[in-house]
Amino acid sequence: MRGRPGAANLMGMTTVTATGGQEPHTAVGRRAHPDKSPRVANRAPHPGPAEVSSFDTVSHYFDVAADRLGVPDDLRSVIWTAYREVQVQIPVRMRDSGIHVFSGYRVQHNGARGPFKGGIRYHEGVNLDEVRALAALMTWKTAILDVPFGGAKGGVNCPARDLGQDELQMITRSFVDRLAGILGPTRDIPAPDAGTNAQVMAWIMDEYAKLHGDAPAVVTGKPISLGGSPGREAATGRGVVYAYREAARSLGLHPDSTRVVIQGFGNVGSWVARIVAQLGCKLTGVSNTSGAIHAPAGIDPEALVRHLADGGKLVEYPDAEPIPAAELLALECEVLIPAALGGTIHSGNADSIRARLVIEGANNPTTPTGDAILNDNGILVVPDVVANAGGVVVSYFEWVQNLQHLRWEEHEVNNKLGASMRGAYREVEQRASRDSGVPLRVAAYELAIERVLEATRVRGFGGYA
């Protein structure tokens, strides 16, 4: 990877802890700020087999676009460094053992275009490097979709899958207590991400209300009964399918002859599977943490959702063959959708991918080397900052409804989501073809950087305070 022209300025960035201490930010490219807190599980974090960290990946994509735009080093530092990074201690008394101390993070990356916005992830592998990378992605995503938010991300390094509801609730309430001063409907608005869901958002809303009074717009992705928006749960998956429709148009793919393989079958993956099947595509391979399955004749996503809801394991699904998880990405198909965690398409496996189209439902699933291999092999990649933006678009709709004390119908939400996704995709596509066919990712980052720079310039470089 090339050096960063603006890297020298990044060296001075500081990490501010909730207790007010300041720790030096180490050089870009190294795992900054090692997390020394005890972990609940003996499992090591799961950085995956990717050859670079999440933050290096996002830095690389940013640099490529900023170089092409000729952004000067000083401006580059202003829009690349994070506005605020917070790490907090979350001690929790566990059901079957003593007190465990988790680490919680919130990175507010850039607020030039509006209040900070971004999900909260619960996963044992969460660390500051990853949260920082995901926060930056949110800045570019909200700019590309032109929703009036900045970018943020949060997470707790807890093994969400293994925890009870009582433990998750305690973790969530402690996390909110420690962040309460920097959250708010006009400051920073969390949402669900991997390992969190509408119930976690409900606890966030309730804990915030205890401290500041009722304010449903402080968080999105809430249950409908607490002011959540119709259509929000499926929004990221639905947005991925809108991206598929646009990309399929340019590749001449028809749903009836489209085989889809999905890595990850949580919120995003399972909704993509259900909605893409309604279009007529055939789901031929799926994986989750329990393993992978393959069925050339097609897997019924609704039946698979029911199987999992009844407590079955994915690999025990009766109408498909279990395959080694590593083989999933290499299945012959037209569309591959990574919808799990970051760094899953990398130098070691990108060359085995046989899809015509990769749509990044997950955040940061492809390393720079993996991306270069896909591009060299003529595979069209719809980048995360476009493909999975449906979630933040409908989060914006939820926020608007909360502020206006209104509720929209689901079809209205879905139609507006479709218009936003189509508009953003076509804008990025036109820019890519205007710039002699650069990859969609480069065009998307260029668009985002221009918008954030413009907002920063007219605001006067102070950013959001």
Ligand code: NAD
């Ligand atoms: P989730 O926790 O609901 O589901 C994650 C799924 O990935 C699970 O099925 C899990 O078993 C599977 N998984 C994890 N590691 C895996 C691996 N190594 N191989 C195969 N499967 C694996 O999370 P989600 O909300 O669906 O988020 C998935 C991705 O989409 C994340 O990268 C997230 O940042 C991104 N995303 C989510 C949203 C949202 O609204 N939820 C919005 C934008 C982007």
